[in-house]
Amino acid sequence: MDKVRIDKWLWAARFYKTRSLAKQMIEGGKVHLDGQRVKASKEITTGATLTLRQGWDQLEVEVLALSDQRRGADIARDLYRETEASRAKREREAAERKVTNAGVRSERPNKKQRRQIHRFLREQD
Numbered sequence: 001m002d003k004v005r006i007d008k009w010l011w012a013a014r015f016y017k018t019r020s021l022a023k024q025m026i027e028g029g030k031v032h033l034d035g036q037r038v039k040a041s042k043e044i045t046t047g048a049t050l051t052l053r054q055g056w057d058q059l060e061v062e063v064l065a066l067s068d069q070r071r072g073a074d075i076a077r078d079l080y081r082e083t084e085a086s087r088a089k090r091e092r093e094a095a096e097r098k099v100t101n102a103g104v105r106s107e108r109p110n111k112k113q114r115r116q117i118h119r120f121l122r123e124q125d
Contacts (some may be wrong), residue, residue, distance in 0.1 A: 003043040004066045006033065006050075012067040014076040015052060034064070050080075056097065060086035 004012075007022040010031070016022040017073040025031055032051040033042060044050075048063045061080040070076075109117060 001066050001068070002046055003035055004041045004068050005040065006031070007040040007042050008068045009063070009066060010052075011043055012070050012076065013079045014070070014073060015054070049083075056093070057090050058086070059090065080101070 007019050007026060009018055010022040010025075011019045016025060022031075025036060025041045029037055030053040031038065033044060034049050035051070044063055044066070046063050046066060048065065049060065051058065051060050053059075061081065063079070065079045066094055067075075067079055074110045
């Protein structure tokens with residue numbers, strides 16, 4: 001096998017759960033092949049460089065092997081290698097997000113805090 005559709009490969013490499021989701025990400029501009037936007041039917045070969053977004057992270061991977069069948073995760077990891085620059089950037093950005101969100105509380109106010117909020121808002125009127 002010397003060529004595989006990019007949507008099949010992304011699905012086989014377990015970047016996306018379904019081929020249709022991989023196709024949506026490609027059409028949405030989240031996947032680039034060698035710096036260029038591609039269509040889902042584009043065929044890739046070994047040695048190609050893919051840049052893809054997954055949530056907050058942007059991965060840059062090199063295609064090492066081709067597959068059009070979805071196998072286990074350990075086999076899927078052998079299909080690609082993330083570049084060192086990409087890994088370092090991703091880890092640095094994750095650490096920055098962690099520090100930024102450290103002081104943010106996402107809990108709902110309890111009954112006492114709600115009373116204080118209502119009292120404060122009444123005083124502002």
